[in-house]
Amino acid sequence: MSYDDVETPAVLIDLDIAEKNVQVFQEYCDSHALLLRPHIKTHKLPFLAEYQIAQGAIGITCQKVSEAEAMVAAGDMRDILISYNILGKERVERLRQLSQKVTISVTADNTFVVQGLSAGFKDNNKPLPVLVECNTGADRCGVATPEEAATLAEIIAKSSGLEFAGLMTYPPVGGANTTHEWLSLAKTLIEQKGLEVKVISSGGSPDMWLAHEMPLATEYRIGTYIYNDRSLVMRGTCEFTDCALTVLATVVSVPNKNRAVIDAGSKVLTSDLLGLKGHGYVLDRPDLTIDQLSEEHGRIVGNGEINLSVGEKIQIVPNHACVVSNMLDEVNLKRGTKIEGTCLVTARGKVW
Amino acid sequence: MSYDDVETPAVLIDLDIAEKNVQVFQEYCDSHALLLRPHIKTHKLPFLAEYQIAQGAIGITCQKVSEAEAMVAAGDMRDILISYNILGKERVERLRQLSQKVTISVTADNTFVVQGLSAGFKDNNKPLPVLVECNTGADRCGVATPEEAATLAEIIAKSSGLEFAGLMTYPPVGGANTTHEWLSLAKTLIEQKGLEVKVISSGGSPDMWLAHEMPLATEYRIGTYIYNDRSLVMRGTCEFTDCALTVLATVVSVPNKNRAVIDAGSKVLTSDLLGLKGHGYVLDRPDLTIDQLSEEHGRIVGNGEINLSVGEKIQIVPNHACVVSNMLDEVNLKRGTKIEGTCLVTARGKVW
Missing domain, CATH: 3.20.20.10 (Alanine racemase)
Known part of the structure; x- marks a missing residue:
């Protein structure tokens, strides 16, 4: 399976990155x-x-x-x-x-x-x-x-x-x-x-x-x-390439050349800011800002022309990974760009 | 059942209020x-x-x-x-x-x-x-x-x-x-x-x-x-007594006389601010502010002494009702202070 087969919005977990993150910090603690x-x-x-x-x-x-x-x-x-x-x-x-x-x-x-x-x-x-x-x-x-x-x-x-x-x-x-x-x-x-x-x-x-x-x-x-997340990248704790959890979203509207709307809103990305501006980092597109979320819409604005097309998929590193894990019943497991399957989020919504 | 029997944090829906809200706006539209x-x-x-x-x-x-x-x-x-x-x-x-x-x-x-x-x-x-x-x-x-x-x-x-x-x-x-x-x-x-x-x-x-x-x-x-919510009260659209959805939470810590912590954090109240300060309104306690949320903790500060005890339950009108409905698998239905039962949130987490 590839990203094309994933129904969006979806949470992707890169197992290669997650495993590396676990190993590296375990080594640090051991040392x-x-x-x-x-x-x-x-x-x-x-x-x-x-x-x-x-x-x-x-x-x-x-x-x-x-x-x-x-x-x-x-x-x-x-x-x-x-x-x-x-x-x-x-x-x-x-x-x-x-x-x-x-x-x-x-x-x-x-x-x-x-x-x-x-x-x-x-x-x-x-x-x-x-x-x-x-x-x-x-x-x-x-x-x-x-x-x-x-x-x-x-x-x-x-x-x-x-x-x-x-x-x-x-x-x-x-x-x-x-x-x-x-x-x-x-x-x-x-x-x-x-x-x-x-x-x-x-x-x-x-x-x-x-x-x-x-x-x-x-x-x-x-x-x-x-998993890491945008808040930890911004603090200098890790890099975007160390972020194992991303949100895959589809562009559903490009109303003008400076604005696009994706199908991931606060029901996936959440409104957690953790002191940051914007609601996540669009991978490979540092020129874009997710400047506004409603429940099912994420609004993207750009420094210049947005250069996104309706139907295009984008991948977002959220501000805060933990809360995103809590939003959907299942996540997609991947290695690189290959989707290996889905997995129910066992302890989702357990607040008692 | 009374509030004492409800495991917190919990979402309460007052059916009397919800039904009245539906009726009143239906009459407005009809007229x-x-x-x-x-x-x-x-x-x-x-x-x-x-x-x-x-x-x-x-x-x-x-x-x-x-x-x-x-x-x-x-x-x-x-x-x-x-x-x-x-x-x-x-x-x-x-x-x-x-x-x-x-x-x-x-x-x-x-x-x-x-x-x-x-x-x-x-x-x-x-x-x-x-x-x-x-x-x-x-x-x-x-x-x-x-x-x-x-x-x-x-x-x-x-x-x-x-x-x-x-x-x-x-x-x-x-x-x-x-x-x-x-x-x-x-x-x-x-x-x-x-x-x-x-x-x-x-x-x-x-x-x-x-x-x-x-x-x-x-x-x-x-x-x-x-349901109405704090954001609509603040805009003058309704009163707190018109708010059908509330979050019932328990005080788990009163570390000093000016601070308390409840068991409802962003996994229940969400981080939605809708332009407001603070994360909800504590019913009957306008002197309190929920000034900080982490996933499982809500921090409450007061104008003066907090006057809350560990184990005490409080009821909160959230900033934004819709997103709170999306956080837990079930809600408690009530009329007045009588809990009538629980109900699965059928369309929770449906983002596709």
């Missing part, structure tokens, strides 16, 4: 004695998670219980960290059932979550490892100070059914130094309480090549690196 | 002798399309063939306009098959599309009605001038298997006057060629209450009005 725990949010595909593990990853990261369930049902995920505050009696029970099938750990940043986890695991056959999520500057979740981290670590350690497992952070971009200081102090304070900090989990794609600058971290969580 | 053809992109639910038709709509609007297929497979849609340039031999054949089951018409803005439609319908048992899409200022698709509209109308009329049916536009917001002038001239030019302009189809939710200011239009296409 720095850093364990790698890829986040499956980027691909949501069990076979790619298994590939990451086969190359040396210690397991995977998921964000929600339902995501982990979908991955475990379809493949051997070995060891899963769910890096999220898990709430609700029923959901904690599903987590407990999952813990019978696979090694699993979670994070928490507050006592309400810890109490819920403890209630669900107090009669379990093994304790649930819980990491304290730390806010080292990204200002999303996470305890606010190293002192609070130590307090919560102690609460976890004393909660029946739970085991304190370490620290987790999603550091701010460019924040290796402050994150290192923060976590060092937290580690010291926790050890002073007689607790061991087995795991220090850091992550993030933008700073992936600087992961070794925080030697305190024992493992690194990273998602986008397998 | 102005304007035919109503709702766009199903907002709800993607056959039972709501059937409700719209039962209240007086003449049929529905879809944007893609697969969307129309999904709707026809699940309900009586009566008469469908696919307001899109349909390309590709296989897709045109699927359109032809659909035309055997339901009254169907399409739009085109270029000869390449017209030729493809003609090739697919030349041996069909009945001609395909084709409307010329006109660019009256929104600068997306559409022929550029009334003269071009007349030329394309004549080409359609002369194409075997096709029948010229009229004009279609998605007018710019606030553009009733210029749109009226544009279409008047196109109509005159086309009639001078001896062709009848049976249908003039206009649309758009922002200007819905001004639809009567363009008496030339025979029918009105509109999607969002059934």
